[in-house]
Amino acid sequence: MKKNIFNLLLLLIFPVTLISQVEEVYPPNFIKTITFKSNTTQGQLPVLKLGEPLFLEFDALNANEEDFYYVIEHFNFDWTPSVLAKAEYLRGLDNQRILTYENSFNTYQVYSHYTLQIPNIQTRAILKSGNYMISIYDDYDELMFSRKFMVYEDLVNVGVRVKRSRDVKVIAEKQSVDLVVATNSINFNNPLETIKTLIVQNNNLNTSISDLKPQYTLGNKLIYRYDTESAFWGGNEYFWFENKDVRTSNVGVQFIDLKDIYQSYLFTNVSRAGNPYTYNPDLNGNFQVTAADRLSTDVEADYTMVHFSLLQEELKDKDIHVYGNFNAFAIEPLTKMTFDPESGRYKASFRLKQGFYNYKYVAVDQETGELDEGAVSGDYWQTENNYKVLVYYRDLGARFDRLIGYGEATSVDISN
Incomplete structure (x- = not known):
């Protein structure tokens, strides 16, 4: 396709510029209600267990019944492109047309509703855990929008507790997140370098806290109890x-x-x-x-x-x-x-x-x-917020960041 040739030319001319963090592309005004689902998590940030299906739905309000195509790419923890070839993380093909769509019925606003399920006939399985981006293109190879999602392996237990901030200056306005990562199946080698974490408040990646290091190890547990580094503004109820x-x-x-x-x-x-x-x-x-x-x-x-x-x-x-x-x-x-x-x-x-x-x-x-x-x-420590914690692991000599654990908690039972 034309975009593949263009990307190859960019790689030859500007090899360094491509090694950068990828950002989501927001859709044009005629694409609405992008709903990203999974069977295990609620909200619009899909965190899938490896092997579970993924559903992406959206509406096109231009009433043209356009053809749309999807491309899936694998990324490192920091959202730089991974070195894995497509065949290493996908069984089957992507860059395929979304086949399932319906036109609106009995509505003033005419639209077409598109549904993509993975796995499907063309894309039969996602093989690796980690960070992913799905990009939607139109029939002219123009990028309409892209969305991030994560696939995890259930290899570690992630304990999450929400506490009031330990910083007295913002104790009435912030919430702090404590973590415990425990496992009997993996022997962590140099966890300060091989283990990375991501804390997401209310499914919002824009305000997430990333790459906190374990403060100390207790047996097979990694302990994170920071004073300020893991603190979020409490915000207010919506x-x-x-x-x-x-x-x-x-x-x-x-x-x-x-x-x-x-x-x-x-x-x-x-x-x-x-x-x-x-x-x-x-x-x-x-x-x-x-x-x-x-x-x-x-x-x-x-x-x-x-x-x-x-x-x-x-x-x-x-x-x-x-x-x-x-x-x-x-x-x-x-x-x-x-x-x-x-x-x-x-x-x-x-x-x-x-x-x-x-x-x-x-x-x-x-x-x-x-x-x-x-x-x-306003910001208040009493606000009920949801926190998701993702744990990544790249063993010595490994070629990509595995997502090995997922934990979740709310601040309903927040403590001092």
Whole structure:
């Protein structure tokens, strides 16, 4: 294919530039509701056990019934390309067309719903554990979007405990994660160099903490009890709304209107930074597509224009964005809010498929691009957060990083 020839030319001319960390490519506006699933984990960050199936679904809103192709690549712990050949980590072929799709039925917004399952007839198995990227191309070899996923082997036990920060300066705002990695099946050689860890808060890779070293060894256990290095900002519970019935207002929706498609106007939210913490159950930023009186939400759930509103003084040096896993926590022009001086509110609107959605508002520095999740919502040690821990291992002389363990915990039972 043309992109393969282009990549080869780049390798010959600029061999160094290709050895860099890969980043996810976010989709164009006509591709929505990218849902990445596995049988063992909840949320939009798939962590598969080796041998388990993977499901990727998305909608194309251009009504062209386009052909899309998928490519799967293996990466090292630090998301640099691994040296493994395709045949070493895949049984079968990739760069194949996604065969399963359906057109929407009885909706104002016309779309096609695509479903990819791995393994399938062309791609029969993923053979190695580690980090992966799946990239979706159109019929013209243009990259539409890419998503990261992980495949692990269950070789070590990963104990995870969430505690309040040990730093008294931020004890009311941060949560710290302690780890214990234990195994009887692997003899760790030089664990300070061969073992690497990744801690992910609420399925958000953008704020993850990576490559912490074990502080000490106790028998067959590796112990991680850091004061500050494993601490996350606590954040706050997410706002949420549900518009499973587009003909009437629902939880979080103030009123609806019908133009070319349904319009869902949410209640105006207010800044919570500096206010006392209030418990509010949420999905930790995730979403769930659902629609009332529909047999198949894949093709019968409609799209609505969702209007967000935030009562907040204008921030001169920062932009405000709507933030959540509905777009993999991406900071993009679509989610940027504009300030309305007349009403004193930030406003934004974009299309979302019917369902239950978590969201919050974050500030982004206009010069540095630095993200501040607590500027509007605040940071609280009591906040219920989910933490996933991935353990990687590259033995002496090995050619790639194996993902040998996975653990998970929430801060519901947080302790001092």
